[in-house]
Amino acid sequence: MTAPLRPLFLAGQARETAGTVEVRSPYDGSLVAHVSAAGPDEYEEATRACVEAAPRIAALPVHERARILRQVSHALREQKEALATQIVSEAGKPLRDARTEVDRAAMTFEVAAEEARRLAGSGEVIPMDLAPHGEARTALYKRVPIGPVAGISPFNFPLNLVAHKLAPALAAGNPIVLKPASRTPLSALALADLMHEAGLPPGALSVLPMTRETGDLLVTDDRYRLLTFTGSADVGWAMKARAGKKKVVLELGGNAAVVIDEGADLAAAAERIATGGFSAAGQSCISVQRVYVHDAAWDAFMAAFLPRVEALVVGDPMDERTHVGPLITPGDVARIEQWTQEAVAAGATVLCGGARRSDRIFAPTVLTGVARTARVCADEAFAPVVVVERVASVDEGLAAVNDSAFGLQAGVFTTKLDVALKAFDTLEVGGVLVNDVPTWRIDHMPYGGVKDSGLGREGPRYAIEDMTELRLLVVRR
Structure with missing residues (x-):
């Protein structure tokens, strides 16, 4: 036809x-x-x-x-x-x-x-x-x-x-x-x-x-x-x-980041990041790409987060059940596969995913131990890949968010008003979202970024x- x-x-x-x-x-x-x-x-x-x-x-x-x-x-x-x-x-x-x-x-x-x-x-x-x-x-x-x-x-x-x-x-x-x-x-x-x-x-x-x-x-x-x-x-x-x-x-573009404080609602953070990192196969400039988790929250957050990522339905975008579909071109699958392999070769660990499902689909992937200079962390991935790292304090997490050429939006999960206000004062981004992912947007709000x-x-x-x-x-x- x-x-x-x-x-x-x-x-x-x-x-x-x-x-x-x-x-x-x-x-x-x-x-x-x-x-x-x-x-x-x-x-x-x-x-x-x-x-x-x-x-x-x-x-x-x-x-x-x-x-x-x-x-x-x-x-x-x-x-x-x-x-x-x-x-x-x-x-x-x-x-x-x-x-x-x-x-x-x-x-x-x-x-x-x-x-x-x-x-x-x-x-x-x-x-x-x-x-x-x-x-x-x-x-x-x-x-x-x-x-x-x-x-x-x-x-x-x-x-x-x-x-x-x-x-x-x-x-x-x-x-x-x-x-x-x-x-x-x-x-x-x-x-x-x-x-x-x-x-x-x-x-x-x-x-x-x-x-x-x-x-x-x-x-x-x-x-x-x-x-x-x-x-x-x-x-x-x-x-x-x-x-x-x-x-x-x-x-x-961006490589949007999230900071998770100790005492945050970790189940809510895990659910929102599993959505914000992998919807549209990560092909959004505010897709969650970097997550910095307080040491005290690490074990509980990862126990909640990884099963949610592994449960995402991957495949035909016309299927009502599908969460993650294809990347826009096979070349983008090859690119993100190369970036992931580079990070692993430099010492990163694959916690889930890490490989293509086909020439057009890349599995939802979570990495840790990634160098900040690695392309999958420092550049815009525009793919279903999330880097998760431990930090000793919220201040370390906020500094890590700012250690980027980009500054579009960032998220902070916390129960402390002073932490939320500190994030608003110090993060070099166009928008700070408290207790939500940077992927969230409503269309009448001022939306845009700083730096690159x-x-x-x-x-x-x-x-x-x-x-x-x-x-x-x-x-x-």
């Missing part, structure tokens, strides 16, 4: 092109779809349409922006099962997690609709008489749309991380051209269809699957006023260096701040 051809979405129109990309199932390699790919001509057409649409989208009444966003949210909920199945097909995410992603995308659009309304009343009167020469003057400011936005999204949340770019852009009054991940473009194109059906004006959105070379034009093209990128740290920071005068927002983990924050309210500029008015009476 021939796989269907999915057109790209160019300034409000479905468009078939000469070039195509294949979308294949990460689980079994089967062909899911052919997708039309944009070349330089389609890129130029989309960019011109985006620039021409910018004044019209900026002038779109707030109530109309909010209506479109709410309608998309409603449509996502109505089509939840079909969209979840599509996520499974293209990303290999277990069905239970794919359904959650659709729910989250619906919330992202719902919150963006509310933030569009708040934006209309976000101005402020500023007193000018703080100095004598400011007397007889009145000032106020408002936020105005920044203009054309370029977006690049990753494979691991092919619907919701696209929503986190498209929904705030519209709420702020900006048109956007998006390059979805080449391996998972179908969810982004489905979302574009829903926005079009909700009445999004032509030119406000283009979703263009394209090669990295063509997509790189989004980075360097000065017609775009903002670049928002989610992906790996190396790629993101290289983009920033070439982005020219445009504003850049980066949501990058990024620049700026996601969450509709905070993305809108980056997607707008302050404009000041001073009136002399």
Whole structure:
């Protein structure tokens, strides 16, 4: 049976092109779809349409922006099962997690609709008489749309991380051209269809699957006023260096860590870490990768944690029971297998897993005795591997968390308020979660990192701040 051809979405129109990309199932390699790919001509057409649409989208009444966003949210909920199945097909995410992603995308659009309304009343009167020469003057400011936005999204949340770019852009009054991940473009194109059906004006959105070379034009093209990128740290920071005068927002990687204090609820910690370390096969930038356990809690925690990891169901992502599915490519399985073998060769111990189940699936793995410089610890694993180490004190654990080039989110399990506050004061991360894993996120919160983990924050309210500029008015009476 021939796989269907999915057109790209160019300034409000479905468009078939000469070039195509294949979308294949990460689980079994089967062909899911052919997708039309944009070349330089389609890129130029989309960019011109985006620039021409910018004044019209900026002038779109707030109530109309909010209506479109709410309608998309409603449509996502109505089509939840079909969209979840599509996520499974293209990303290999277990069905239970794919359904959650659709729910989250619906919330992202719902919150963006509310933030569009708040934006209309976000101005402020500023007193000018703080100095004598400011007397007889009145000032106020408002936020105005920044203009054309370029977006690049990753494979691991092919619907919701696209929503986190498209929904705030519209709420702020900006048109956007998006390059979805080449391996998972179908969810982004489905979302574009829903926005079009909700009445999004032509030119406000283009979703263009394209090669990295063509997509790189989004980075360097000065017609775009903002670049928002989610992906790996190396790629993101290289983009920033070439982005020219445009504003850049980066949501990058991490090797998220957890500290477990003596006296913590160890059963709860074990359950949450078994989820946070292995959901989506560890392919999340806030997946638990490092765990530092107080000596006094070690034996009890490990006795609770390892059986939970070993009980995880691994296999077909369409199976309702599956917890851990495939990695996105066989190359990623080979990579994490090599990193694990390197750590073991340097003295690490495999407590469970440690090997591939197939060319596409890596077993949920727990390691200990891993050197902090080992790639499986120091770099972003993006795989179902967790490193667990003993520490003599909470302070040692907090220092170990900070001993990283990354700083996205971290978790601390403790019953002591002073420990929680110390973690909040000292951890060099964008977010600290107490008695939960760093993998947890709700879509309206400010989300992002420091150090190599990024620049700026996601969450509709905070993305809108980056997607707008302050404009000041001073009136002399």
